[in-house]
Amino acid sequence: MTEPRPGSRPTLEAVAEHAGVSRATASRVVNGGDGVRAHLVDRVRTAIRELGYVPNHAARTLVTRRTGAVAVIIAEPEIRIFSDPFFSRQVRGIAKELTAHDTQLVLLLVEDRGDYDRIERYLAGGHVDGALAFSLHTDDPLPAITRRIGMPTVYGGRPGWTTGTGEHGGEGVVYVDADNRGGAREAVRYLLAQGRRRIAHIAGPLDQTSAADRLSGYRDALAATGPELFAEGDFTPAGGARAMTELLHRDAGIDAVFAGNDLMATGALRVLREAGRTVPGDVALVGFDDAEPVAESADPPLTTVRQDIEGMGRLMARLLMHRLNGGPDGRIAPDPVITATALVRRASA
Amino acid sequence: MTEPRPGSRPTLEAVAEHAGVSRATASRVVNGGDGVRAHLVDRVRTAIRELGYVPNHAARTLVTRRTGAVAVIIAEPEIRIFSDPFFSRQVRGIAKELTAHDTQLVLLLVEDRGDYDRIERYLAGGHVDGALAFSLHTDDPLPAITRRIGMPTVYGGRPGWTTGTGEHGGEGVVYVDADNRGGAREAVRYLLAQGRRRIAHIAGPLDQTSAADRLSGYRDALAATGPELFAEGDFTPAGGARAMTELLHRDAGIDAVFAGNDLMATGALRVLREAGRTVPGDVALVGFDDAEPVAESADPPLTTVRQDIEGMGRLMARLLMHRLNGGPDGRIAPDPVITATALVRRASA
CATH class of the missing domain: 3.40.50.2300 (Response regulator)
Structure with a gap:
């Protein structure tokens, strides 16, 4: 191990030597640490700190032809x-x-x-x-x-x-x-387990795979129990409201709704309330996302499928x-x- | 005027000649039209359309050394x-x-x-x-x-x-x-004209000139009638709520609040309601911004100073x-x- 020499700017080679690793490993740590084992990352970072090494970004950009x-x-x-x-x-x-x-x-x-x-x-x-x-x-x-x-x-x-x-x-x-399909399946199965039998789905825009996959999950869960009922929304509250209006028009006896995201669920909530339906009494409602503050601050707060966005x-x-x-x-x-x-x-x- | 030659790609020179303007003017129109009189812009655009001229962006970038x-x-x-x-x-x-x-x-x-x-x-x-x-x-x-x-x-x-x-x-x-100062002055004068006498201000963060200027406008309007009362927020609903709590603690007789933006006004609304004050009955409230949907969808909808954001x-x-x-x-x-x-x-x- 080398000691820092006062007055000179430490090089990457000095860092590598101080840490007891190769120059390539030290370089990888300086550039983010991908693919370097944790204990080596620690040793290099300690060396960087002890030597006061400052990476030269301009030089690095020239060498790597990267813009950063x-x-x-x-x-x-x-x-x-x-x-x-x-x-x-x-x-x-x-x-x-x-x-x-x-x-x-x-x-x-x-x-x-x-x-x-x-x-x-x-x-x-x-x-x-x-x-x-x-x-x-x-x-x-x-x-x-x-x-x-x-x-x-x-x-x-x-x-x-x-x-x-x-x-x-x-x-x-x-x-x-x-896991859009798996999450949707779990949501609809949860509604079935609560005794809901006429479960409608408000889908997102079906030219997006997230929306199409959630529709597939809804269909998976309903396969055994029967007929599907869905309308396409656009992932916005207004789109959710439009789809909910259409669904109630097609089947006034809906007792549950699985919405493709929380924003559409808030639009559906408004339409259900205006139609005199209580939530969850008359109609149970489940959303998707759980990105603050939408689901938590809805009235009532939404049961939803959380994804780690x-x-x-x-x-x-x-x-x-x-x-x-x-x-x-x-x-x-x-x-x-x-x-x-x-x-x-x-x-x- | 030249006629378009079929099969050849029209040049900027051809556009300029077709429009009867200089190459520099034609170039300026192609690059956005700044500083060119409207009727010349029209003539050049017509020529561009008639000749089917397509600007060569890559070449333009090289010539102007611009990234676009x-x-x-x-x-x-x-x-x-x-x-x-x-x-x-x-x-x-x-x-x-x-x-x-x-x-x-x-x-x-x-x-x-x-x-x-x-x-x-x-x-x-x-x-x-x-x-x-x-x-x-x-x-x-x-x-x-x-x-x-x-x-x-x-x-x-x-x-x-x-x-x-x-x-x-x-x-x-x-x-x-x-005109932050002028807008704030108008808001507070409006409250005074309605007979409000204990008008508090929730300021934005005072290291921003927009917040400082709105505070100055509040002070301008109150100069003749009397003591100022303000607390600093941070342009968020939570900051507005904190400031409102502090202001009510300092003077329970407040009959109006001018908030430095609409988001802080919504936080103040919540605190006023929790403190048993009606809006606008007990306390009149004015915000600033009028960026949809905050002021319009508040309950009650907010009187506010609109800026053309x-x-x-x-x-x-x-x-x-x-x-x-x-x-x-x-x-x-x-x-x-x-x-x-x-x-x-x-x-x-």
Whole structure:
């Protein structure tokens, strides 16, 4: 082990020597620590602290040809992004992880399809090292763009844009998702176990896999007991209200509703109240998400399927950094990650 | 005038000739139209349409050394940005204007001061042509950063970071703000005209000029009638509730409250109700902002000082594009712009 020499700026080599590791290992820790065993990370970090090592980012950028920035692309109009706490939670998780890697988060908003030409120019212009994209719709042009320009990208939500062409197969496309189908199945089974028999579903926009998968879970649970009844919403309170109105019109005897997200459940609550139905007395109601403050502050508070939204954001960012750093043995791209959901019981069901 | 030649791609020169204007004027229209008289803009756009001219962005970027992107920096934690509709409104206005200039909006979040090193590296890295910054606090490091790296920047809100050093004088610093002081004065005078006599103020964080200026307006209006009574909040509902609790403790006879924004007013509403006070019967309440849906959906709906938040966003972006394009005669930077406010009367006062 070397002692710090006063007056000279410590090098990465000095850090490696001080920690008793290779230069490559020390470098990996400085660049985020991916693929380095925990006790070695600790030793390198101790050495960094003891020697007062300061990484030279400009030099690092030159050597690695990296910008130190990652684009986050949310394929929804800005009005949705700012009104649904799902998005802020996901961004929060991403921001925490990128900050831990000293990487700048660059948020790109997509108001409509016309914006993609500009976004492609920006991504192709070498201003970011990689991209995180979420809330994509089935025919979203983004995957083709990122493939064309060779931009490492991790997706939030199961990709739904390739059907049968094998393009996303096992390789290349990395994504993080919640167990939407399993969570939905659990919610509807819970309603069945409470003796509810006419259970309707308010689906999200069915060109998003999260909405389609939750509808599949609803169908799984009802398979044995009988007829499905669902209307498509758009993940907003207004869309939930419209769908609820339609469902009551089609079947006035509904005794339970599983809504594809909490915001649509709040819209449904309003319509049920206006129609003179009590919740949970006449109609039990279950949502999906549990992103504060929607489900908890509803009246009555919503039973809902919780997904770890912030955790999924962190995971997306971690997988991208892993990919950018080449992984411990130079391999790229682990498998997709599906995170568990959990039913949270409150007053509405 | 030339006719389009079939099979060849029309040049900017051809557009200029077709429109009967100089190449420089045609170029200016293609790049956003700043400083070109309306009838010339129309003629050039007609020529573009008739010839089927497509600007070559890559070439343009090379020639102008521009990235075609602008950073939007909001100096607030992400949790505030996503929960206060003020920010989404401002971003919406900026996005609309930048889209009209075919310029990519790049949103940078500032969670804490430690993030500024990374933001400086990103801004200095040549990834954006200019910056729009808002919600700055008095000692914010951003103005020094943008000066140091020579980044053209337009601010939202009157800069409060130079006191007496003359640094922001008349030159260089361009900003857009609402008439915070005038709007606050009008709100408090309205309460006085209704016979209210013990009017308290819930101020925003006083290290922001918007909060300080609204406090000044409150003081202006009360100067003749008597003692001021205010507590500092933080522009959130929780901060408004805390301040309201403190104010009631200091003076149980308060008959009116002017809150520095609508979110704090909703927090105050809750505390007033819990203290058994009716609004507006016992206590009249006025807010500030009128960004949907807060004031309108409060119970009772809030009388408030409306500011044109989206319009201010558009204006910030327009001033920056003007600056980047050098203006009609090469001049840079017009004067600060102060936009008018208007009292919107609803049930709360």
